[in-house]
Amino acid sequence: MAKTRVYELAKELNISSKELIDILASEFSIKVKNHMSVLDEEDAELIKEIFVENEESDVVESSKNAKKSIVDEYEEEIDNSIKVKNKKKNNKKQSEEENNKEEINEEVVIEMKDTITVKELADKLNKPITEVIKQLMFMGIMAAINQEIDFNTAEKLAEKFNAVAIQKDKETSLESDETEDASENESYVKRPPVVTIMGHVDHGKTSILDAIKKSKVTSTEAGGITQHIGAYTVEINGEKITFLDTPGHEAFTTMRSRGAQITDIVILVVAADDGIMPQTVEAINHCKAADVPIIVAINKIDKPGANIDKVKQELTEYNLLAEDWGGNIITVPVSAHTKEGLDTLLEMILLTAEMEELIADPTRKAKGTVIEAQLDKGRGPVASLLVQNGTLNVGDSIIVGSTYGRIRAMFDDKGNKINSAGPSIPVEILGLSEVPDAGDRFNVVKDEKTARNMAEARKAKLREERIVSTNRVSLEDLYSQIQEGKVKELDVIVKADVQGSVEAVSQSLEKLSNDSVKVRVIHGAVGAITETDVTLATASNAIIIGFNVRPSSTASTLAEKEGVNIRTYRVIYDAIDDVKSAMVGMLDPEYKEVVLGTAEVRVTYKISNVGTIAGCYVLNGKITRNSSIRVVRDGIVIFESEISSLKRFKDDVKEVAAGYECGITIEKFNDVKEGDQFEAFIMEEIKPKTM
Template sequence: MAKVRIYELAKELNVPSKKLIELLNEEFSVKVKNHMSAIEDEDADLIKELLGGNKEGNNEDDEEEKPKKAGKKSNKDDKEKDNSGVITMNSETITVKEISEKLDKSFAEVIKELMLIGVMASVNQEINFEIAEKLANKFDVELVKEEKEEEEDIEEILKEDESEENLVKRYPIVTVMGHVDHGKTSLLDSIRKSAVTSTEAGGITQHIGAYKVPVNGEFVTFLDTPGHAAFTAMRARGAQVTDVVILVVAADDGIMPQTKEAISHCKAAGVPIIVAINKIDRPGANIDKVKQELTEYELIPEDWGGDTVCVPVSAHTKEGIDDLLEMLVLSSEMLELKADPTRKAKGTVVEAKLDKGRGSVATLLVQNGTLRVGDSIVVGSTYGRIRAMFNDKRQKIKSAGPSTPVEILGLSEVPEAGDKFYQVKDEKTAREIANKRKEKLRDEYLQSTHKVSLEDLYNQIQEGTVKELGLIVKADVQGSVEALKQSLEKLSTEEVKVRVIHGGVGAVNETDVTLATASNAIILGFNVRPDNNALAASEKEEVEIKTYRVIYDAIDDIKSAMIGMLEPEYRENVIGNAEVRKVYKISSVGTIAGAYVQNGKLARNSSVRVIRDGIVIFESELASLKRFKDDAKEVAQGYECGFSVEKFNDLKEGDVIEAYVMEEIKKDKL
């Protein structure tokens, strides 16, 4: 509206609009007062309209508008008596409309005062606290900034739903915990009749999963947590959201370090434990030995006079599975688990990742209330409105009650695994809470110093040039990011502190390299690869990018570099990459890919990795390489070729094949 009035006034006064706008400052009111008498009545009314609102609104003879304003003044007098001329502001910014309502003034009066202090703002425009404070002082009102923690805001939003009259029985949430390779996932497979282990690298679970399984006429939600020590945080998160823990101990192996950690997490969370003594079909199985070791951790078996349920089972032969489920249901009934499905939903993020086709995908465990498609939620520093929801079988569903794991779409960013989520009344509220939380995360970046690499890290520590090692971690899923972060930061010593300044999901990109440059950091990639732009930027900025498929190697490399023992014998040299343009399936040969070499070259003797959406899905060697119908020793950049990958037939259009060779180098003396 203001722009239209300025244009009309400029036209009436026959002056350029730009020149008139320049007069709208503190000097403008003086000039208007000095020349008001020389301006015709109609033009004077236009100026008054610009400075003080429309002519009719300020007409004292207007009988229709005046009662409303009179009423407002009366309310204002009451407010001033009640509030002693003090108003509050609970955010960093406020719109002109909102401050007008708080001051109980018309929009025209507020906009006029803003002009006089040199601020041009429309009704819906936001102003900061400093400007709002000056404006309030003009009306002899004190403006106070109200500090309020966002967590308190959330609890206040959900407080009305805390009544106990709608509580009903809910299904138990069970976490399967234990040492690596003790058969946790295989045991769960026996219960839910699936083969999760076949999809994990090396048969080891490296991501957390949630499954809803029918057991004896009811449902039980199972959480399968990884067993390696690096995933302590993930197991801890499982214990915090669970009702009962199944602790898996191999009968032929006994209590191991990660089993001890799992017991500690369960005790800290106050969660009942059922011990599943697995692999009793193995020749070296010794059930009594396992029970004896359990007593050392205050877990006394029932048949030895204690209260810990111990069930001998075999995930391979299915022996004892029914007994385990029976004890699980019995333990759950004793807990008398209840929830209110009518309230607003809240729960925990089990896992989160970035999907190229679907965007941010998060696995949520609803712990109370009912989550529905279309609901707005806030998750840590991100937020969103649920566009679609899937159960653990990837079937679309419209709602999810307590103790139900779901996969959702619609979040603005990938949340942190383990974050709490809350349903709020609308997306605006969710965005405001998320933005407040995000502001607190903006101070975590390091200042630029000089470039660092693992090879010369120890020398720089000795020289005193490195006091803090910054790392940027990128992985295929959020759980792996958190696990790497926890493990690497534990390596800090008195001489140097290891700090993960950023962790994210997806391929290493140019933004990561830029951050590493500014923060003097090293980039670690777990199950992901850098894209072409990231590689070019890293060479230009001399930023080191290390990629790994096994988490042990990443931890060992950082540890060795810190103590001066990193003496690499081989170095990976990427010689080129090609994009698959066409795929041909030949029954007698397998899958043949037609590809275009984008960078470098493909060589017959090179190793290759298949990259899909920035994530490494397979590593092998070239089985064949051809140019047209002839075998080729190598194919250079800009040429087309055909090839097949050894022991891999699942090539798809759009896949990137990265060729590399391992070069032997001289050992450095650090």
């Protein structure tokens, strides 16, 4: 019997798949899992007939009730106009009362930040400075005219003058204003889905995207590995899809995780000849944590060793059951080489997006996320943004994390100059004051002054947090730590071509820390290695790691003079391997105990000024003069020390073998008894191996 899929029937009936699923459940008592579920041909034909009949009857009923609805609407309008008039009268009275209250409050309310100078407080209280200082003295605070006082002190002082101090956070108030403005005028429309491609390295993520957008991305990247996040918009059947291509190497876990958080759908690429690999599992975990729909693209089906069923079997181990095996995970066999199955993959993306009901409001001020950022030699700070809501325009003032600016120019993913970008559209912008961090949120604000004030407030907050959380780098600090031997640290300065790489390299290196050696990235930034970096490395005894950047000639000369180690790399895991090797030299050596021999005490002699001499018989092994010794009595260790003297008859000897007698004295121990056993041992150093 022929079968029809839900999404195919929805197309014929000219309704969405979600609407059809609801109709099947409510009117026909047919429960289906998703738009990929199948219906019998008979059921499909019956639904078509009933659907057509219902449409015709709806048209007739609507024509009958047309006149009634017009009359009803007219009566409702009259009622509403009367209600509006009454409301206006009441609102006038209320607004007058509120205005009066505000006037009273304005006289006594003082708005301030965390701190305020005595002069500013006196001006706001409209009181002489001398009177304010006098009150502070009564409170036990000696403050000059330009000295800052904290909010708690200002609040108590304001009470003495019958005023109220309110702590105002300028940044949060501005942001709340933005959200209020947005909520007043919301007109949601359908937006394109944002799709992230994830999976193991060399499973064909970039190749699939390359085949879709018909341009070469892989050829420009070192070792064929994607090093930066890219965003591309593709149009299929009049509908747009935005792709985020995240790197596949494990060191970019942070970037991949961020991709999952801003994405609507994830395409999990699994090679049909390899199956599930460690980084595939990482990607699955990120998707589950972000609660994002997954479409599995089984790639390389054209290869001789391809086994699609094996991949589906391995997916079940991670609670991903393929749709054709009775689950709800869509699996699409594809080949980036032959382009087989790519059309089906794109169709599945659009259908999944339809089920997710992705909407946005293009009329509001834009907000979104930084995909990537870098410092361009000719253009200054350049940021790739993904607009998630609203419309971004050239000339808009924006705040991006602790950076701000006014958009001077905007380009789409193909490099064309554009004036505006709506929801789910990636753009590259110019005009920021600094390079923002990848993953920072951006918001459009009313003017550049507002953006600058908010950015400065955020910077000050970050600076305070950094002072509290991190140790200050200085020669004195470093020297004292090394002298005390409390902590061994390998300090690293990371410089890279883009912010995403800085973040990824830094986190990967810090993960190498263990109980013996702590890896600490003391500085990370975008751009070439400069003299400033070398100076910082000299002061903190750090090494400099450059990723896709080179040191300037002056920096190289200074580094040679100061003996600073600069290492540059093109592939990230080479950097990680080298740091692992460097850490081995810093590890404290490990020791293991080697038992040399045991001797039994047969007789003891007490000699003044010497102590107790134990007359021993060596049972096994040998006793050496430079070994440590352990006194064992009835199987219990009662003392550990060094051998003070070892004699055979009257002569000092270096060692005594098994089967011979000897005299032994132990340092700082005289309580030797007949029957005690002496165990001689040494500690051997084990050379550390590469981690």
